[in-house]
Amino acid sequence: MLEPLPSRQIRGLARTFYRRGWMEGTAGNLSIRQGDTLYITASGRPKGTLSREDILTIPLNGAPPVSSGGRSPSAETSIHQAIYRLAPDTAAVLHIHTIESALVSERLGPDLPLPPLEVLKGLGIPDPCVPTSIPIFENDLTVSDIAKKITSRLSGPPSPVPVLLIRHHGTTAWGKSLEEAVRHLELAEYCFRFILGRERLP
């Protein structure tokens, strides 16, 4: 059987992100939605060299199967599912572990204010000078509790930016297409690098 396109896309993107240092040591997880099915990375697999068997399909809603072909879906599947429910036009959810996301999430409050950079336009902010921010969630050993906090906080008025941070953990971005989700992720990380660079200047 031919490998489905979402599976190939996830493997290609994981390799790219791994090479950028965004998915070190099997960290992070990526998913693409197709109808009521999620394609998602298996838990604990090295992201630079995913094989076809490392991409699992699970139902968009309901409990994921515990394992398939000796592999389990990402331990953070419930966070992906929560985001697809909160923003029903979402086609892809990307979660990575960067040093920069761990650093900006450590020191700041429940939100990370974004600087007035031109690149904010690519995050859906028409005027970079209007104050905007990214929500930060506490990390938790029980992943489903992180998912519940995300659902609770983001089910009100939608987040102005399709990105969230989990403290000491990483960045999650989403979009109406895989290309858009990648753009949101790249630009969020760009902002984090700028914020840290600015704080390091005297």
Add this chain to the structure above:
Amino acid sequence: MLEPLPSRQIRGLARTFYRRGWMEGTAGNLSIRQGDTLYITASGRPKGTLSREDILTIPLNGAPPVSSGGRSPSAETSIHQAIYRLAPDTAAVLHIHTIESALVSERLGPDLPLPPLEVLKGLGIPDPCVPTSIPIFENDLTVSDIAKKITSRLSGPPSPVPVLLIRHHGTTAWGKSLEEAVRHLELAEYCFRFILGRERLP
């Protein structure tokens, strides 16, 4: 039809710059002049994987067509046109969004003084110890207003260095050949990294 050389050159350069982190999330735009025609990147396309359709041709002067084959020329086309008019022997204009350009443009005045580095020779400065600087322009939601400010300020005595900064936005460099424009851009970014590195030392 064979793909024209400028189109291939722009796509190759965009891929290289994307890999360097200089064109994250569809940011930036590149153009090459051939006679009275500009080859320029389309708006909002991911720069690491431009297709042939993502390079548009527009007239050097006058309003660009609003769209072509479902794509619009870069929103910053008027800045490219302004530079080709100000420096008529210009063959290429390159505009990128680096963290470093956003950082050095944030904190300083209307000009960024350059340090006395040997590499300034490659920017056309024969003696690196003679004080020189790069102009900084305010960012503006109306791109044509940025273009007007550039035209107004640079139509006097020509800038000693073929590079300018837009605050919180990015670097623009140009040259009499594509190779020269790339050299100017690389060396400007080199200077920005040096300036930031020096400010971070105690």
Add this chain to the structure above:
Amino acid sequence: MLEPLPSRQIRGLARTFYRRGWMEGTAGNLSIRQGDTLYITASGRPKGTLSREDILTIPLNGAPPVSSGGRSPSAETSIHQAIYRLAPDTAAVLHIHTIESALVSERLGPDLPLPPLEVLKGLGIPDPCVPTSIPIFENDLTVSDIAKKITSRLSGPPSPVPVLLIRHHGTTAWGKSLEEAVRHLELAEYCFRFILGRERLP
């Protein structure tokens, strides 16, 4: 004769690590155990371009041969042997010289406390908030003395994290498979980058 798998794996990994800047100027050494035999990098060879002759086989225990085909096994072979003895289920030992490991090992005590990052899970720490640390050993011109200090300190209760630091020198990580050893190394270096990044914030 076909090149044995461990030899090919070491050469591929050395090339990857060299490209990351982890094995500059012939620095570092990598080994894989197969039964009672160690495959190990030869001393003083450039790690980006190892040839098949640069991977030597030596006995797991006892003195290594002084040279083979004009090459000597890594000067730090005794450290590899010590770790295979301390943790008998170890399949691979990886030793690299990063700037970050040299920096974090310089300023701190006999242990490097790790920050409460999600990625600690991949180092075998179930709860990132439980304090844990990596042992730091003094560097020594006599490598076998470093090996003795490692044996002495780690032969008590096993280190909670399969990683150690040698001051002003580098990182050593190990695992029950090559894949696991790579994961441990990547995540240790991730922690070092985070620690340094945090110290540089005001």
Add this chain to the structure above:
Amino acid sequence: MLEPLPSRQIRGLARTFYRRGWMEGTAGNLSIRQGDTLYITASGRPKGTLSREDILTIPLNGAPPVSSGGRSPSAETSIHQAIYRLAPDTAAVLHIHTIESALVSERLGPDLPLPPLEVLKGLGIPDPCVPTSIPIFENDLTVSDIAKKITSRLSGPPSPVPVLLIRHHGTTAWGKSLEEAVRHLELAEYCFRFILGRERLP
């Protein structure tokens, strides 16, 4: 005619160094000695894409030809010649422009003391704890004057480390083989990154 090996080696190395950001914007120059002939990079050519015509041959001693096939040998040829004369067993001289070398050469005296790192062994220092340093020379618009200062200072007892710095300019390293010269250069740059990293910690 087949391309001579030194020419191919220089082009390959220039491409590698360019990709590392060590030869931005045509900066730097590389040479290999073969008997009484030097193979050296032409002036002002982009180092990532050198063609065969960009490698010139000049006599080891005496004035280099002003140009050959429309190209001139590196403007810094006299520095290369000075080093080959000072250390007659030298087979290769490598000169690059890194941000780090510009930064460490700016702030310090006539010498850069090296930190007690294990990697110093690869620079020919048997005991990293014995204080050692790299000489720093003032930059000068007249390159032959830099060459004279190098000759004057290094013709006494030989430099303990086959590396020198030119202030605000770059690093020069040499060795008895091309492989050794590359190792010296990589490890000098490693030390510079460590020195800067240490100064940036509180």
